[in-house]
Amino acid sequence: MELGVLMEFHDGTGTRMQSEFVGILIRMFPNMAAPGQFGPETREPGLKVWRVEKMKAVLLEPAEVGAFYNGDSYLVLEHRGDQGADLHMWIGEKSSRDEQVACAMLATQLDSFLGGDPIQHRQVQGYESPEFMNLFPRGVSYKEGGVESGFRRPQGGSGPVYRLYQIKGKRNIRAKEVELSWQSFNKGDCFILDLGETIFSWIGSQANMFEKQKSREIASLIRDTERHGKACITDINEGEETPEMLKVSDATGQMKLTNVSEKSPFAKDLLVWEPMRRRRGRP
Numbered sequence: 001m002e003l004g005v006l007m008e009f010h011d012g013t014g015t016r017m018q019s020e021f022v023g024i025l026i027r028m029f030p031n032m033a034a035p036g037q038f039g040p041e042t043r044e045p046g047l048k049v050w051r052v053e054k055m056k057a058v059l060l061e062p063a064e065v066g067a068f069y070n071g072d073s074y075l076v077l078e079h080r081g082d083q084g085a086d087l088h089m090w091i092g093e094k095s096s097r098d099e100q101v102a103c104a105m106l107a108t109q110l111d112s113f114l115g116g117d118p119i120q121h122r123q124v125q126g127y128e129s130p131e132f133m134n135l136f137p138r139g140v141s142y143k144e145g146g147v148e149s150g151f152r153r154p155q156g157g158s159g160p161v162y163r164l165y166q167i168k169g170k171r172n173i174r175a176k177e178v179e180l181s182w183q184s185f186n187k188g189d190c191f192i193l194d195l196g197e198t199i200f201s202w203i204g205s206q207a208n209m210f211e212k213q214k215s216r217e218i219a220s221l222i223r224d225t226e227r228h229g230k231a232c233i234t235d236i237n238e239g240e241e242t243p244e245m246l247k248v249s250d251a252t253g254q255m256k257l258t259n260v261s262e263k264s265p266f267a268k269d270l271l272v273w274e275p276m277r278r279r280r281g282r283p
Contacts, residue, residue, distance in 0.1 A: 037056060037057045037106070037109070038057070038109070038110055038113045042077070042079075042110070042113065042114070043079070043114065044079065045079050045080060045081040046079060047065065047076070047077070047078050047079075047135055048060075048076075048077045048079070049064075049065045049074055049075070049076050049077075050074060050075040050077075050106070051069075051072055051073075051074050051147070052072060052073045052074065052075070052099055052102050052103045052106060052147075053072075053147045054147065055102045057075060057106045057110070063224050063225055063228070063229070064225050065136070065225075066136045066138060066139070066140050066141065066221050066225060067140070067141045067143060067221070067222070067225040067226070068090060068092060068125070068140060068141070068142055068143070069092060069142075069143050069144070069145050069146045069147075070092040070093050070094045070095075070125060070142050070143065070144060070145070070146065071092055071094040071095055071096075071144075071145055071146020071147070072092050072095055072099065072146040072147055073089065073090065073091050073092060073095045073099045073100055073102070073103035074089075074090040074092075074103070075087065075088070075089060075090075075103065075106060075107055075110060076088040076090055076123075076132070076135065077110065077118065078135055079114075079118075084117060084118075084119070085114060085117055085118040085119070086118060086119050086120075086121060086131070087107055087110060087111060087114075087118035087119070087120050087121070088120075088121045088122075088123050088132055089103050089104060089107050089120070089121070089122050089123065090123045090125070090128070090132075091103070091122065091123065091124050091125065092125050092142075092146060093124070093125045093126065094146065095146065099147075107120060125142060126142075126174070126176075128140075128172070130171070130172060133172040137217075138214075138217040138218060138220060138221040139173040139174065139175060139214050139217060139218045139221060140174055140175070140221075141165060141174075141175040141176075141177075141218060141221060141222055141225070142174065142175065142176045142177060143163070143177050144177050161196065162180055162193075162194060162195055162196070163177055163180065163193075163194040163222075163226075164177065164178055164179070164180045164181075164184055164191060164192070164193055164194070165177055165178065165191065165192040165193075165194070165218070165222065166178045166184065166189055166190075166191055167189060167190040167191065167192065167207075167211050167214065167215050167218060168189055168211065169210065169211065169214075170208060170210045170211075171210060173210060173211060173214040173218065175192060175218045175221075175222070185202075185204075186204060187204045187205050187206040187207075187238060188204055188206045188207060189204050189207055189211060190202060190203050190204055190207045190211045190212060190214075190215040191204070192215065192218060192219050192222060194222055194226060194227070194231070196227065196231065197227075197230075197231055197232065198231060198232050198233075198234060199219050199222060199223055199227070199231045199232070199233045199234070200233075200234050200236050201215045201216050201219040201233060201234070201235045201236065202236045202237075202238065202241075203215060203235070203236065203237045203238060204238050205237075205238045205239070215235075216233065216235060219233045220233065
């Protein structure tokens, strides 16, 4: 029977996978989520995050924590020593059923390794609990791609990879990768434009105070997780774009690397924000 079908037998509450169900899966699929993947350091207090890769739990480097691929599933452990532990299964919106089942199996193994102490939680991308979000003071970022899809674009230092993130939320701020186009922008949100060596934190004129406060923190998170801490962050308010900002092709709406001016300040008509707004029906 396919794992995706077996997944339907779960009670759907999203809080804790029944150990009997997972035991059945382990017997039926002995090569999945092999035991012995967690070492003694797992018992040490602190925050640890594992990504599920081909039925194995791969521990992330500290600099990678807080960045999630929407095609993957993750284990997030907050170990507080004598005060207990919480184990979160984070499910990306595009992760496969097989990967979700493997994540649940690995969570059960990790729970057993820790003597059954952790309280288990299931977190779905975009609907995480406040308790989960509080584990990441700088916020979280969602990127396109994942292990199973084979689509994980190279990171900093391996070529010109550009990304645009939309910052949304009030108290629980999230950064989601969106299409790299002027049409993705709007006045009511903040955006982060990652160009590799430079990261722009763009503040919409109608963005809420929480998004404004968190925008630079998430820009720092992206710098540390994607660009190995080497990118320069520049804050930009709507209407105050710098010469280094990008010019947009009117024909396609896609961003192109074009230097619009060599001097600053420069004439606002060098920018192409107004055509973008008219296409979106904005005044």
